[in-house]
Amino acid sequence: NAGVMQNPRHLVRRRGQEARLRCSPMKGHSHVYWYRQLPEEGLKFMVYLQKENIIDESGMPKERFSAEFPKEGPSILRIQQVVRGDSAAYFCASSLVADPTYEQYFGPGTRLTVT
Amino acid sequence: GQQLNQSPQSMFIQEGEDVSMNCTSSSIFNTWLWYKQDPGEGPVLLIALYKAGELTSNGRLTAQFGITRKDSFLNISASIPSDVGIYFCAGQGAQKLVFGQGTRLTINP
Numbered sequence: 266n267a268g269v270m271q272n273p274r275h276l277v278r279r280r281g282q283e284a285r286l287r288c289s290p291m292k293g294h295s296h297v298y299w300y301r302q303l304p305e306e307g308l309k310f311m312v313y314l315q316k317e318n319i320i321d322e323s324g325m326p327k328e329r330f331s332a333e334f335p336k337e338g339p340s341i342l343r344i345q346q347v348v349r350g351d352s353a354a355y356f357c358a359s360s361l362v363a364d365p366t367y368e369q370y371f372g373p374g375t376r377l378t379v380t
Numbered sequence: 381g382q383q384l385n386q387s388p389q390s391m392f393i394q395e396g397e398d399v400s401m402n403c404t405s406s407s408i409f410n411t412w413l414w415y416k417q418d419p420g421e422g423p424v425l426l427i428a429l430y431k432a433g434e435l436t437s438n439g440r441l442t443a444q445f446g447i448t449r450k451d452s453f454l455n456i457s458a459s460i461p462s463d464v465g466i467y468f469c470a471g472q473g474a475q476k477l478v479f480g481q482g483t484r485l486t487i488n489p
Contacts, residue, residue, distance in 0.1 A: 269422075298476065307386075307468055307479030308423065321475060356422050365411040365472045366430060371422030 386480030
């Protein structure tokens with residue numbers, strides 16, 4: 266059973282470009298979470314999605330950032346007009362059920378570098 | 381917003397020593413979790429705690445959920461080289477996880 270997959274693993278973008286980060290949850294998981302990790306810091310929650318619905322986006326910046334989890338295909342985190350401060354590792358996690366007793370499994374992350 | 385304070389930030393120990401790290405919060409959490417992150421990878425769950433006062437072990441790891449639900453500690457006994465990495469505590473509120481800043485563990489052979 267494959268784990269959470271993220272691609273690309275590394276992404277380099279120039280200021281002003283768009284970044285698209287993809288996350289394929291574990292098989293059978295319909296709950297996806299995105300977190301951001303700055304160097305030397307812990308992960309910070311961004312958004313929680315269930316198939317076709319955004320449930321909680323309280324951690325996502327209001328501008329330039331968007332997320333989706335379509336009925337078919339991976340979840341996408343989109344960052345428009347990237348700035349240097351967007352450089353970070355972005356992690357996706359998935360869970361089988363939206364219940365604290367069910368583990369969130371993390372992917373290997375996408376490391377975004379904005380030049 | 382919710383914040384977890386994790387200490388120490390870093391530890392340098394000899395192989396075979398025991399390790400202790402802890403986490404405190406200004407908010408109550410119903411679930412406390414401890415993760416390990418290796419370089420270039422995502423966090424991996426080590427121990428999950430669901431009940432205040434609960435003490436749980438996983439091999440050489442032992443963690444406790446504080447009775448006030450605002451703190452937790454993780455102990456690692458008889459450290460080995462593969463224990464090197466960054467350890468994070470996390471409190472679970474609703475569906476999102478709130479992470480501490482991490483404890484970086486370095487082991488001298």
